[in-house]
Amino acid sequence: NAGVMQNPRHLVRRRGQEARLRCSPMKGHSHVYWYRQLPEEGLKFMVYLQKENIIDESGMPKERFSAEFPKEGPSILRIQQVVRGDSAAYFCASSLSGTGDSRAFFGQGTRLTVV
Amino acid sequence: DQQVKQNSPSLSVQEGRISILNCDYTNSMFDYFLWYKKYPAEGPTFLISISSIKDKNEDGRFTVFLNKSAKHLSLHIVPSQPGDSAVYFCAARPSGNTPLVFGKGTRLSVIA
Numbered sequence: 390n391a392g393v394m395q396n397p398r399h400l401v402r403r404r405g406q407e408a409r410l411r412c413s414p415m416k417g418h419s420h421v422y423w424y425r426q427l428p429e430e431g432l433k434f435m436v437y438l439q440k441e442n443i444i445d446e447s448g449m450p451k452e453r454f455s456a457e458f459p460k461e462g463p464s465i466l467r468i469q470q471v472v473r474g475d476s477a478a479y480f481c482a483s484s485l486s487g488t489g490d491s492r493a494f495f496g497q498g499t500r501l502t503v504v
Numbered sequence: 505d506q507q508v509k510q511n512s513p514s515l516s517v518q519e520g521r522i523s524i525l526n527c528d529y530t531n532s533m534f535d536y537f538l539w540y541k542k543y544p545a546e547g548p549t550f551l552i553s554i555s556s557i558k559d560k561n562e563d564g565r566f567t568v569f570l571n572k573s574a575k576h577l578s579l580h581i582v583p584s585q586p587g588d589s590a591v592y593f594c595a596a597r598p599s600g601n602t603p604l605v606f607g608k609g610t611r612l613s614v615i616a
Contacts, residue, residue, distance in 0.1 A: 393547070422603050431510075431608035432548070432593060437601075444601055480547055487601035492538065495547035 391416050393483050394463075395496035402471045402503050410466040410499045414483030421464045422493060423449075423456060426478045438464060439487065471503045507531045508596050510607035519616045523581040527594030527607055530575065534596040538604065539568060539579050542591045551592075552579070584614045 394413040402408050414421050419440050424432040434448040438458035449456065453471075458464040468475055478500050482493035509528045517523045527537075535556045540548035554561040554568045554577065561568050567580045581588055591611045595604040 395547075424606070432606040434603045434605065437603045439601075445603060448603075482547075482604075487603075488599065492550045492553070493604055494550065495540075497545075497547045 393481060393494050393496035395479075395481050395499050397499060398497060400499055400501045402501065404472055404503055405470050408468040408471050408475070408501055410468075410479050410481075410501070411463045412466070412481030412483075412496060413463040414481075415494055418483035418485055418494075420484045420487045420491075421458050422482045422484075423464075423466050424480045424482065426480065426498075428477075432480065435466070437487070444487065468501075471501075473503050476501055476503045506607075507534075508594055508605050508607040510594055510610050512610050513608070514611040514613070516613045516615060517584045519586055519614055520583045523579075523584045523588065523612055523614065525579040525581075525592050525594075525610050525612065527577050527579075528575060529577075529596055531596070531598065531605075532575070533598040534605075535599045536597050537568070537570060537577050538595045539566075540593045540595060540606075542593060542609070548593055581612075584612075586614050586616050588612060589614045
């Protein structure tokens with residue numbers, strides 16, 4: 390399967406714990422985007438990364454959230470000290486380039502539930 | 505400030521008829537527009553796109569129209585099929601290394 394792979398598909402965390410969401414982009418794609426979807430809401434942009442660099446993190450909360458896309462391995466979205474309001478579906482997308490009508494291909498998402 | 509707006513949260517259409525999904529945007533710097541389709545518990549999948557230098561793009565049953573002066577685009581699906589029932593997201597981006605900006609989506613129900 391050459392698609393965007395996200396794991397885990399479902400993640401349950403207690404308040405105060407850390408959540409780590411992983412995303413392996415499509416083969417050959419070096420641009421990765423993270424989006425969050427709250428219930429009954431659209432897809433909200435969080436962060437845009439290119440290998441080892443954060444290009445745009447304007448949608449990411451300033452505290453508790455961080456993202457990386459190392460030279461080797463998947464992109465990681467980390468949420469520290471989770472709160473109930475972090476419960477959402479988190480989608481990762483990748484694209485060949487970050488410009489033009491370069492399509493973004495999405496993974497299946499990780500559904501985070503904070504209890 | 506929502507730059508991409510899909511003002512109809514839901515739409516019901518009879519099978520075989522035309523579905524028209526609308527999208528408005530405020531950022532005049534947007535150069536590319538894409539439509540994604542999303543089924544429950546799945547990620548969005550790309551459907552069709554259009555560049556700002558065009559006013560129409562067609563792919564099988566799907567056609568996207570762009571009216572730059574009105575900052576409006578629409579997705580036409582004809583004929584509509586029950587399998588088209590999903591949430592449709594409009595997305596846009598300016599030129600340059602930028603992420604896609606999404607609307608809130610429109611839930612389409614095609615009734616047999």
